[in-house]
Amino acid sequence: MKLLILGSGGREHALGWKLRQSNKIKELYFLPGNAGTSQIGVNVGIDPSNHKKLIDWVKDNKIDLVVVGPDQYLAEGVVDTLQKAKIRAFGPTKVASEIEWSKSFAKKFMVENNIPTARFKEFSNLNKALKYISKQTLPLVVKADGLALGKGVVIAHSFTEARKAIKEMLADKIFGKAGAKVVIEEYLEGREISIHAFSDGKTIKMFPASQDHKQIGEDDTGPNTGGMGTVSPLHWVSPKLMKEIEKKVVIPTIKGLEKSGRKFVGILYPGIMLTKDGPKVIEFNARFGDPETQTYMRLLDTDLQEILLACVQGKLSKLNIRWKRQYASCVVLASGGYPGKYHTGIQISGMDKTIDRSVVVFHAGTKIENGRFLTNGGRVLNITAIDKTLKKSLDRAYKTASLINFQGKQFRKDIGRKALS
Numbered sequence: 106m107k108l109l110i111l112g113s114g115g116r117e118h119a120l121g122w123k124l125r126q127s128n129k130i131k132e133l134y135f136l137p138g139n140a141g142t143s144q145i146g147v148n149v150g151i152d153p154s155n156h157k158k159l160i161d162w163v164k165d166n167k168i169d170l171v172v173v174g175p176d177q178y179l180a181e182g183v184v185d186t187l188q189k190a191k192i193r194a195f196g197p198t199k200v201a202s203e204i205e206w207s208k209s210f211a212k213k214f215m216v217e218n219n220i221p222t223a224r225f226k227e228f229s230n231l232n233k234a235l236k237y238i239s240k241q242t243l244p245l246v247v248k249a250d251g252l253a254l255g256k257g258v259v260i261a262h263s264f265t266e267a268r269k270a271i272k273e274m275l276a277d278k279i280f281g282k283a284g285a286k287v288v289i290e291e292y293l294e295g296r297e298i299s300i301h302a303f304s305d306g307k308t309i310k311m312f313p314a315s316q317d318h319k320q321i322g323e324d325d326t327g328p329n330t331g332g333m334g335t336v337s338p339l340h341w342v343s344p345k346l347m348k349e350i351e352k353k354v355v356i357p358t359i360k361g362l363e364k365s366g367r368k369f370v371g372i373l374y375p376g377i378m379l380t381k382d383g384p385k386v387i388e389f390n391a392r393f394g395d396p397e398t399q400t401y402m403r404l405l406d407t408d409l410q411e412i413l414l415a416c417v418q419g420k421l422s423k424l425n426i427r428w429k430r431q432y433a434s435c436v437v438l439a440s441g442g443y444p445g446k447y448h449t450g451i452q453i454s455g456m457d458k459t460i461d462r463s464v465v466v467f468h469a470g471t472k473i474e475n476g477r478f479l480t481n482g483g484r485v486l487n488i489t490a491i492d493k494t495l496k497k498s499l500d501r502a503y504k505t506a507s508l509i510n511f512q513g514k515q516f517r518k519d520i521g522r523k524a525l526s
């Protein structure tokens with residue numbers, strides 16, 4: 106089989122790494138890919154947002170299956186375009202992925218389908234929004250409706266902060282159309298976890314739970330990033346709790362989407378807050394998480410190609426998915442200055458120093474020039490490790506994180522600390 110992965114992050118390298126282990130994959134391509142993906146497949150310099158060029162290339166190269174990484178491509182309807190051209194694609198259509206690209210749609214959908222989430226109201230009128238918050242209690246959460254590169258959520262601890270966020274979105278339009286509407290919701294207190302499930306549109310199969318570390322600073326301080334590290338599974342998320350999340354969140358979502366003509370094929374990834382009143386949805390994503398996928402691919406035992414194909418063919422119920430009984434961790438090495446401004450083109454040293462086979466380094470923002478690895482983005486490398494205990498897997502990942510260097514390298518030293526407690 107000839108397989109194409111759209112995207113260029115650590116998630117896409119991890120998916121490719123896992124797919125490379127399948128004896129059914131004969132050729133593997135990435136669009137546009139990174140330095141790491143060029144070592145396990147072929148990078149193609151076509152922009153996946155250019156659907157005409159994409160379809161021409163996919164047809165010319167007789168690709169059997171396309172796997173979509175980033176949310177932006179789903180929101181642009183790449184799966185619809187591929188399907189129209191009779192090309193198999195793993196990922197939801199544009200209307201099915203609206204659950205991620207419109208928070209306003211996602212919130213209304215949850216209310217209609219009785220899926221637990223934070224209380225909310227939505228506004229497109231500035232004065233009405235400002236009047237509403239004056240009667241609310243703090244902290245308040247202000248969210249831009251559309252995709253905003255992970256920057257569209259403000260947790261306001263004062264009314265001044267809340268007013269500023271609302272004005273920036275609705276009046277100053279800092280997120281453009283993505284901020285034409287805002288969702289204002291109650292602040293949920295608890296432990297936050299990432300849930301993933303494979304879906305063929307009817308049947309779902311849950312992954313183990315994982316935990317991301319979204320903020321740049323230790324102890325969850327500073328601005329949000331794409332994610333600075335993950336661990337999985339979580340010993341304090343019991344099988345009973347996973348069943349509850351499956352029953353109250355994942356199944357009703359897939360069913361509700363199907364009922365409304367938005368059959369969902371791909372990965373459903375709800376962010377969940379474990380509150381004292383039970384699990385509540387913070388947001389839905391319609392794709393593999395990054396960096397969650399980097400740990401998940403280290404734990405997945407079953408051939409990923411088989412699972413993706415079963416999803417696309419509506420045959421997931423026939424498949425038994427196995428996960429290694431181990432713990433995985435991922436530590437992200439980022440450029441100095443990230444998530445703000447940063448330099449690229451900085452040489453990376455020590456790439457040959459992974460300590461043993463339990464450690465795998467997935468590339469994110471990297472490129473190769475004259476045989477040397479250079480930085481090429483905010484998040485640069487993902488150091489992953491597996492072991493029998495979470496503590497041991499973290500020790501291995503951190504040991505390698507200290508051996509790989511580039512000027513300005515920054516990483517969180519407390520990945521997994523909360524999960525261990």
Ligand code: AMP
Nearest residue numbers: 223246258290291292293319376387388
């Ligand atoms: P999102 O882009 O919706 O994932 O939001 C980014 C982060 O903001 C989440 O990962 C949470 O940590 C936090 N967050 C979002 N909504 C809420 C909420 N209602 N209560 C508490 N934290 C929230």
Ligand code: GLY
Nearest residue numbers: 317332394395396
């Ligand atoms: N781990 C955060 C995300 O993929 O959105």
